[in-house]
Amino acid sequence: MNGDTREGSPSVERKNPTTIDLVTLVAGGIVVVGSLLDFYDYSDFGASISRSAWSSDLFSPVTLIPVLCAAVAIVHVALSSFTGVKLPERFLGLGWSQIHVAVGFQATVMMIAFLIQEKDPYGIAIGFWLMLLGSVAMLVAAVGRQRGVTLSD
Amino acid sequence: MERAKPTPTDLILIGAGAVMLVGSFLDFSGDTNAWGTGWLPIVTLIPIYGLLMAVPVALSKLAGVKLPDLVFGFTWAQINAVLAVFAVLMSAGWLVNSDDAGPGLWLMLIGSAGALYGSLAPLIGSSEAQA
Numbered sequence: 001m002n003g004d005t006r007e008g009s010p011s012v013e014r015k016n017p018t019t020i021d022l023v024t025l026v027a028g029g030i031v032v033v034g035s036l037l038d039f040y041d042y043s044d045f046g047a048s049i050s051r052s053a054w055s056s057d058l059f060s061p062v063t064l065i066p067v068l069c070a071a072v073a074i075v076h077v078a079l080s081s082f083t084g085v086k087l088p089e090r091f092l093g094l095g096w097s098q099i100h101v102a103v104g105f106q107a108t109v110m111m112i113a114f115l116i117q118e119k120d121p122y123g124i125a126i127g128f129w130l131m132l133l134g135s136v137a138m139l140v141a142a143v144g145r146q147r148g149v150t151l152s153d
Numbered sequence: 154m155e156r157a158k159p160t161p162t163d164l165i166l167i168g169a170g171a172v173m174l175v176g177s178f179l180d181f182s183g184d185t186n187a188w189g190t191g192w193l194p195i196v197t198l199i200p201i202y203g204l205l206m207a208v209p210v211a212l213s214k215l216a217g218v219k220l221p222d223l224v225f226g227f228t229w230a231q232i233n234a235v236l237a238v239f240a241v242l243m244s245a246g247w248l249v250n251s252d253d254a255g256p257g258l259w260l261m262l263i264g265s266a267g268a269l270y271g272s273l274a275p276l277i278g279s280s281e282a283q284a
């Protein structure tokens with residue numbers, strides 16, 4: 001442990017990505033892709049209006065918080081598993097497995113809140129469903145990571 | 154019941170949660186508060202997070218209730234830090250999004266910022282103590 005915790009000098013020690021890492025990457029990617037597609041849509045009398053999570057006249061930047069959560073998870077897995085950069089073991093008093101749970105929880109709670117929110121006349125579009133699906137998958141992967149679940153490759 | 158004396162950061166967390174709760178009943182945007190149609194439950198998450206931070210601290214430090222040390226692998230200090238970070242992010246996000254931010258939104262933002270200070274101070278202090 002002493003060898004890889006030199007203060008202020010990240011060492012390079014690449015490890016193979018686990019199945020949990022890959023699930024996190026895919027789930028986070030789904031959230032990001034979903035954010036670029038239609039979040040809410042509305043159609044009536046032939047007119048169709050749709051808004052993505054990035055649309056300033058919807059709820060952006062609040063709708064981007066789940067995307068931020070996904071980005072944190074993706075960047076951590078990518079840096080630690082593919083580039084071999086040794087990150088600090090704790091950030092603001094939290095270990096990385098706890099941070100994954102926190103961002104997965106927050107993204108899921110926000111997407112469920114948007115799901116049950118009164119949004120008439122708008123309806124839910126494909127991008128929303130992808131963001132909800134990816135958020136739940138991120139949370140499941142994070143819980144597995146925290147509990148040390150190892151899936152056979 | 155063994156009652157521990159509340160620290161200044163405990164009192165900040167309790168006060169911040171109260172401010173967020175009061176703010177949620179004032180105008181958030183337009184003439185609607187955080188519990189109104191269209192904002193429930195996405196905006197209401199902010200005062201809910203405030204209560205989730207303040208109530209356990211009040212129960213353990215003021216009422217002497219014994220709480221579990223860990224919840225889902227998190228200490229209470231870590232839970233408070235996570236909730237406070239996201240409460241600030243959501244409050245700030247709504248402030249940026251809103252064209253007519255009401256006093257309720259401002260109070261929730263102020264309460265969130267107070268909770269962030271109250272929750273991070275013990276964590277940062279303990280990290281420095283370990284270093």
